[in-house]
Amino acid sequence: MFLNIVSTLYCALYLLAGYAVARVIFKEEAPHLRILFSGAIALALLMWLPALFSFLMGFTLAAQLLAGALCLIIGAVFYILGRKTAPDAARRTLRSYRAMLFTLAPLLLIGLYLYLTHTITTAADGSLHVGQSTYGDLSLHLGLVTSLKVQGFFPPSYSIYYGQAIGYPFLCDSISATFYTLGASLRYAMLLPSCIAYATVLLGVWSFFEGWLKKPSYTVLATLFFFVGGGFGFAYHFDQLKLFPDNISKIFTGFYLTPTNQPGIGLSWVNAIADMLVPQRATLFGWSLLFPCLTLLRRAVFDAPKNQKRDFIALGCFAGCLPLIHTHSFLALGMVSVVYFLRTVFRREHKQLAGLAVYGVIALALAAPQLFLFTFRQSEHFVRLHFNWTNETDTFLWFYIKNMGLLFLMLPVAYLMADKRDRGIYLGSLLIWIACETLLFQPNPYDNNKLLFIWFAFNCALVAKGLCELYARLGELRGRRLLAVMALCAVFLSGGLTLGREAVSDYELISAEQVEAAAYLEQNAPKDALILTAANHNNAVAVLTGRNIVLGTDSFLYFHGFDTTQRRRQVERMFANPAESLEELLKQFPLDYVYIGDYERYEFAVDEAYFAANYPVAYQNDEVTIYAISARSQQATNE
DSSP states (O other), X not given: OHHHHHHHHHHHXXXXXXXXXXXXXXXXXXXXXXXXXXXXXXXXXXXXXXXXXXXXXXXXXXXXXXXXXXXXXHHHHHHHHHHHHOOOOOOOOGGGGHHHHHHHHHHHHHHHHHHHHHSOEEOTTSOEEEOTTTTXXXXXXXXXXXXXXXXXXXXXXXXXXXXXXXXXXXXXXXXXXXXXXXXXXXXXXXXXXXXXHHHHHHHHHHHHHHHHHXXXXXXXXXXXXXXXXXXXXXXXXXXXXXXXXXXXXXXXXXXXXXXXXXXXXXXXXXXXXXXXXXXXXXXXXXXXXXXXXXXXXXXXXXXXXXXHHHHXXXXXXXXXXXXXXXHHHHHHHHHHHHHHHHHHHHHTOHHHHHHHHHHHHHHHHHHHHHIIIIIHHHHTTTOEEOOSXXXXXXXXXXXXXXXXXXXXXXXXXXXXXXXXXXXXXXXXXXXXXXXXXXXXXXXXXXXXXXXXXXXXXXXXXXXXXXXXXXXXXXXXXXXXXXXXXXXHHXXXXXXXXXXXXXXXOOEEEEOHHHHHHHHHHHXXXXXXXXXXXXXXXXXXXXXXXXXXXXXXXXXXXXXXXXXXXXXXXXXXXXXXXXXXXXXXXXXXXXOSEEEEOHHHHHHSOOOHHHHHHHSOEEEEOSSOEEEEOSHHHHHHHHO
């Protein structure tokens, strides 16, 4: 508990530094915008300052403390500058924030509840539990966090693929590894920055819509569309307008049988909170910077504010931080920026053109080392032609109609109703949609939604404004309120059911016996130990101990661009035929331990008799037996 408090104070230092910087740079902004930019700056510093020191001296406690000291200096300098030069921000009454508070507060509570209940909760029997959305990806992130802390290599290597350097944008996990290194519990280290980032995303999305749409009613509707809006997937759980009790029950009890996520019947437009922000940490931290970037970009290009030059410079700095946080966010911002740049050239708006050039130079200068040293090395074979995104069941139009519902059907109408300015803003997102309909940017087609959701945000703004104006034009038409309620139910029902399902979901990730076995390894195994295990995604050794395993699941590795076929055969030989292959393969894989539990017995025909006859048992419980293979592990066992 005490070390959790230490981590909280360390985090507070960055939040205060972020506010001090924002108070000077964004001194004339409204309070909520200063809070937004404060959060974005704090998160950028939390990810990048420890990383910069860790590149030089490894991911150590000293690196984290030096980063904290530098953050303190930055905060102090800007605090002094703020006292001397920063005027009060533009004042707004609490009443003027009523719409924002009533909209974001429920979304905040929903998200915080999901984080708290979906991040390795401990059951009464000692097993670790998660929710539906975190049953998959969370194990990868936990493994990266624990291996960073335990092994201290930076940039990190894959603990689930022995000997392979990582190209995945790892700063979304190093931020939690910082708190874990400071002594926080693994659960708290994951939760603390995630909750801050989630609140920043909510405020960022609101601010993006508010700056564009101006009116509170438009902004409220656009924000709810983005976070809760869905398509007609709910209709698959209806029968002639009568609810199927069994089908409704399946939504809340089945594994991914929600109205927004059933690829088998062509439902792929998932919920932003349940399926993007809660389970996908790169998306979460990427969006915490991306939406402030979109806010700055839109107003710098279309509103030409007094501080336009400052906005472009700040935009370049934020954008340059993105590749190792979330490559898709950097790419989405780049696509929108390219369209706006071409528009500016066509319109010969020289002031905006110069600003965009400055922004581009800064962003590329900061991003280039990240792209060339990490991103391009892992993703050089990722981009390829692929038409019609994930649609394998429907015609092109019907796929989007049933997945996005009224938000897609209203888009042409809303575009025709929009003025020239709104159309210009919206067109910046069309390049994203065109690219995602013709190209894949990673092995998994589903992951194009990390780009498509940014296009969707622009859709939400345009459709929200169009629907509000259409409602106003209907005037005194009888039944217009009923029509509005029916339309909103159609928009929010699928997303609402998905969030409800997510809220009640609960799955065992790691059994109590595996937790106990992992605790033994955590306390006794060398930090660089190599352990032979099965390739289950919820691998207790990789998730909890931070030690290396020979091979993890293809659910992660294949979609990160690796062909594991040969190594999988080698792992199978070591388990099933150790008498013939183990001595030979130990030259390539210097094993310290062999871990045999239920997953290993299920996946391989394990020759347990050989291991029992030739190696000492380091640890054993009702489910798991761990054999000491190397001289150092055997010595530790004997001691």
